Amino acid sequence: MMITEIVKARGHPNILSRHKTTFEITKETHLTPRGDCIIGVCADKGIFELSENFKNSLKDDNAKLEILLKISGTDLEERVNACGSEKLTFTHPTDIVVRKSNFLSPRTLAICANRAAIDFGREFIEKLKSSDSELLVVMNVTEK
Numbered sequence: 663m664m665i666t667e668i669v670k671a672r673g674h675p676n677i678l679s680r681h682k683t684t685f686e687i688t689k690e691t692h693l694t695p696r697g698d699c700i701i702g703v704c705a706d707k708g709i710f711e712l713s714e715n716f717k718n719s720l721k722d723d724n725a726k727l728e729i730l731l732k733i734s735g736t737d738l739e740e741r742v743n744a745c746g747s748e749k750l751t752f753t754h755p756t757d758i759v760v761r762k763s764n765f766l767s768p769r770t771l772a773i774c775a776n777r778a779a780i781d782f783g784r785e786f787i788e789k790l791k792s793s794d795s796e797l798l799v800v801m802n803v804t805e806k
Contacts, residue, residue, distance in 0.1 A: 665803045667716040669758065671702030673733075673795035678779075679787040683763055685742075685779040687799060689756040699759070699779045701731070701790060702797040708756040709771055719803040720746035720772065726804045727772045729760065731782075734796040738786045744772035746803065758799075771801075 674693045679685070681699030689705045719725055725746030732739040744760050753768040764773045789795050 663719075663804070665713075665716050665719045667712050667801045667803075669705050669707055669712075669799040669801070671705040671797040671799065673790040673792050673797065674700075674703045675791050675793065677701060677787060677790045679782050679790070681779040683778050684759050684761045685777075685782075686757055686759045686769070687797070688758070701779055701782070701787070702799070705756075705758065709752045709754050709758045709769060712752065712758075716801070716803060717750070717752045720752075721748050721750050722746050723748050727760075728802045728804070729772075730798075730800040730802075731786075732798045732800070733786065733789050734798055736789060738783070738789055740777070740782050740786055742775055742777045744775035747773055 671687050676693040678698045684699045686699045687702040687705050689708050727744045729742040757769040758771050759769040760772050760775045762775050762778050
């Protein structure tokens with residue numbers, strides 16, 4: 663069974679995408695250069711607002727998450743694979759974080775990801791430096 667959730671976010675001139683272990687999408691509108699894991703701002707929902715069905719499907723140690731990151735109006739996209747965990751809480755109001763590690767926090771969407779912010783193509787990131795760019799985040803959970 664597959665369950666899908668879609669989040670829309672925007673680019674920002676301070677997107678650096680240099681973090682080695684995570685990437686983040688946030689509802690916040692501002693971004694300083696210190697936020698080097700953030701790849702999208704002004705998201706239309708935070709982790710807490712994802713559907714209960716989607717969150718419950720990720721609260722399984724066997725759940726697999728496929729994430730497609732696409733910049734609207736271009737053919738630029740990135741794909742990430744990660745895992746769920748029965749210990750996920752999904753309680754943060756503004757942030758969605760995907761981690762290469764198995765660290766859990768209220769902001770964590772998935773763990774053991776195969777990619778982090780630094781792993782995304784530089785052409786993709788350069789496009790996200792425009793405040794006019796729209797980032798479409800399509801997340802599919804498959805349960806085993």
